[in-house]
Amino acid sequence: xxxxxxxxxxxxxxxxxxxxxxxxxxxxxxxxxxxxxxxxxxxxxxxxxxxxxxxxxxxxxxxxxxxxxxxxxxxxxxxxxxxxxxxxxxxxxxxxxxxxxxxxxxxxxxxxxxxxxxxxxxxxxxxxxxxxxxxxxxxxxxxxxxxxxxxxxxxxxxxxxxxxxxxxxxxxxxxxxxxxxxxxxxxxxxxxxxxxxxxxxxxx
Numbered sequence: 001x002x003x004x005x006x007x008x009x010x011x012x013x014x015x016x017x018x019x020x021x022x023x024x025x026x027x028x029x030x031x032x033x034x035x036x037x038x039x040x041x042x043x044x045x046x047x048x049x050x051x052x053x054x055x056x057x058x059x060x061x062x063x064x065x066x067x068x069x070x071x072x073x074x075x076x077x078x079x080x081x082x083x084x085x086x087x088x089x090x091x092x093x094x095x096x097x098x099x100x101x102x103x104x105x106x107x108x109x110x111x112x113x114x115x116x117x118x119x120x121x122x123x124x125x126x127x128x129x130x131x132x133x134x135x136x137x138x139x140x141x142x143x144x145x146x147x148x149x150x151x152x153x154x155x156x157x158x159x160x161x162x163x164x165x166x167x168x169x170x171x172x173x174x175x176x177x178x179x180x181x182x183x184x185x186x187x188x189x190x191x192x193x194x195x196x197x198x199x200x201x202x203x204x
Contacts, residue, residue, distance in 0.1 A: 050078035050087075061115055063098075070095045070116040070154070086112045093119060095154035102130040105152050117155045125150040127159050129183065141170030143183070157183035164192075171199035 054077045061069045074088035091110035095103045095117070108123030121127070127150050129143040147165035152158070159181045167174045167181070167188070177192020 048080055048082055051081045053078050067100070068096055072112070072116050074110070084114050086114075086116075088112065091119075091121070093154075097155060097157065101132055101157075103152070103154055103157065104128045104130070105150075105154075107150075117153065119152045119154065121150040121152065123148060127152050129157065144168040145179075145181070159183075173197045 056075060057077055058071070058073045059077075060071050063069050071094040072086075072088065073092045075090040077086050077088045079086050088110045089108070091105070091107050091112075093105040093110065093112070093116055095105070097103075105119050105121055105125075105127045107121035107125040110122065111120040112118065125145075125147050127145040131142040132140050134140050145159050145161075145165060145167055147161050147163055149161055149163045150165070151160045153160075160179065162178050164175070164177050165179045167176075167179065167190075174188075174190060174194065174196045176190035176194045179191070180189040181187075
């Protein structure tokens with residue numbers, strides 16, 4: 001009986017150590033078998049790819065009062081959601097301002113924003129502002145811009161280019177290496193080699 005008691009006392013001395021060992025092994029097992037948290041997926045890289053394509057199309061936009069704002073046609077158009085732009089092959093764009101004044105833009109390729117109020121024309125680019133009658137009733141001759149690149153802002157009637165351009169106003173003709181024309185302010189800034197031909201009797 002004394003022997004059993006002595007054995008039990010010895011086991012009682014080592015019991016805390018045994019329990020600590022078991023606990024350590026259980027902790028190690030849990031760590032090894034606990035699933036690691038999933039890493040967040042890296043953000044997908046933004047890709048400049050079209051989300052839809054239109055062929056031989058015509059798109060019209062209207063103002064809140066029902067007035068036609070723009071009429072865009074082309075052979076093919078590709079919409080890019082990352083920039084919300086439309087690339088158009090063989091583009092033909094008609095745009096009307098609030099006064100109903102017509103501006104026409106054509107090019108082999110065009111890049112427009114969502115409502116076609118801003119257009120970059122690339123290759124055989126041309127912008128034509130139709131002949132108009134000003135507030136005083138005086139006829140203002142048509143304006144035609146030609147170049148390999150034109151940046152047209154339809155609503156503000158502004159045309160810019162960092163490449164050579166030709167401007168024709170009635171029978172007058174100007175050429176320059178770059179241009180910034182603001183029709184509302186009636187200001188034209190020509191840079192580089194500027195040449196002009198003024199025809200007497202042309203309407204101004």
